[in-house]
Structures are given as structure tokens and as C-alpha cells.
Amino acid sequence: MVLLNSKSFQFPEINMAGIFSKIISGDIPSYKVHEDKRHYAFLDINPNAIGHTLCIPKNEVDKIFDLPVEDFNRLMDFSRTVAIAIEKAIPCNRVGMSVIGLEVPHAHVHLIPLQVMEDATFQKKVSQSPEGFKQTASKIRKYL
Secondary structure, eight states: OOOOOTTTOOOOOOOOTTHHHHHHHTSSOOOEEEEOSSEEEEEOSSOSSTTOEEEEESSOOSSGGGSOHHHHHHHHHHHHHHHHHHHHHSOOSEEEEEOOOSSSSSOOEEEEEESSGGGGSSSSOOOOOHHHHHHHHHHHHTTO
């Protein structure tokens, strides 16, 4: 048996930088919900609830509060538009909004259809088939 320690073995890093830009460009597939010239909204592939959507600016800025005020306000307006569509398309008590930003260094807003508070904790995940994701995105798009 060979034992490795962190000084002699380098664990591979997962480079998350640029992943959202690759989604926007189509290099990585996504379930698009909405898009305009400055923003892109797509379903989270590891959702807290059916309809969990990410809204991102197309320009790659790490932290949401590093966005210029005008861009921040535009992202909030875009997110509001998407949230209203989610609430119409997905049965829920309300749509919650969360901004964390530790996993992917690209400003993003989580819009999560909520039934109970636990739906917003990122501890409970739901699974969905590719066809289910397509249907969910289509339902939301009908209200945009």
C-alpha cells in the first residue's frame, strides 16, 4: 500500500473559472430559460428544487458587488423577470433568491422555487432527467 501525503501528491484542481462563459458560448450545454444581450438564465443542473435557475451577466465578473451599479441593477431586473415567470410556471409558495458565489467565480443569482425554508439551504437536492429539464425550461419560457 502506498500512502500519499499532500506534500508529495498534487490533487487535480477543478478549474471553475470560465465555466459560465462556456455555457453562454454554447461550449458547455445548458437548459436555457431566458437570454438578452447582457444576461443568460439557465436551469441549475444540481437543483434544490425543480425550476432552480441561475441568472448571470454575460460579462465575467467574479463577485456580484464588483459589478458596476448599472450592471448590478440590470442583473436584478433580469432576475426579477425570470423569477416572475418561474412563479407562474412552477407550483411553489414563492421564488427565493440567493447570491453566494463561492463555487464559480462568475457573479450569479440563484432563483429557487420554495415550498419550505429547507428548499433554500442547498442541503437537499432533487434529480431530474434530461427530458424533465427540457420540459421545465420550456414551461418557464412560456411566461417570458
